[in-house]
Amino acid sequence: MISTSGYGPVLIIACMALVTLLARFGGVFIMGLIPLNRRIEGFINGMAGSVLIAVLVPIALHADAGGRLALLATGALMLWLKQPMPAIALGIAVAALYRAL
């Protein structure tokens, strides 16, 4: 236990920042120790797309009807135009509009 009086908070936050920085650096550092072969490449390529989906899953599960409509609108426009910015803008507008009505 560290007291949050005096310099305690600075110490606690500095430790948190260090751990977070190690997480930011760690993936690249660990990969540097592993020889890059086709299996490892396949692994990190598979991981790339599925991390995106994994971030998305709880957002979609948690969302209200407006939020789910937003994801549908973004997905539909993305498949049609293949341009992220208009697709995201439409999704946000749909959520705002649905919730305002």
Next chain:
Amino acid sequence: MRPTVAPTLSFAECRRGFWRLLPLSLFVAAFGAAFGLAAVQTGLQPIAIVFMSATVFAGTAQFAALDLWGAQVPLLPLLVTTLAINARMLLMGATLYPWLALVPSGRRYASLVTLSDVNWAMALNDLQSGRNTLGALVGGGIALWLTWLAGTLAGMLFGGLIADPRAFGVDMVLGCFMLSIALAGRRNARSVASWLAGGAAAWAAWMWLPANTHVVAGGLAGGLVGALWLERDQ
């Protein structure tokens, strides 16, 4: 398939990355404001709140720290929680390795200092589609860091006055962004299979495993599909 030319990182590319991600940073500001307000209510000193947002720069971990904050803080549980929540960064960094391995080590690690969900996704999408630059990672990271800090300050100063960001759909920016980047990439049976495995694992982890394990679970499941189902040689 494996990149052979080192990605570039010029000032102009960083500036472009900064402006590309600035509009998306709106949701980061809203999330930062929520953190600033919650931190004030938890009783952190203003200077400590600013110091945390500036140096930790990881929203979910910072909210988790507030849960453990009191007259005494259990340091080890706090650091274990921080590492568990930020373990997703390990996976994100690893996916950038094929490109970052070609960059001198000083620049390699410096460009990871602001690594977070949004600039990682944008940079990886650039690199995979042949735009061989780290501009979105570094410039976009600076945009996210600045808006996170500005949001934190706004929440500390005017917390109660900020309108509900949900009314403007701001809570859906991250979800819509992740979906659009996933759909922007190359798709084949193999990538869709890894998405399905990753999505299913993330869902199961979210339902039954401890909080904040879903990204790592989904990433590892998708990675396993990628390792077992190799692309044919061209």
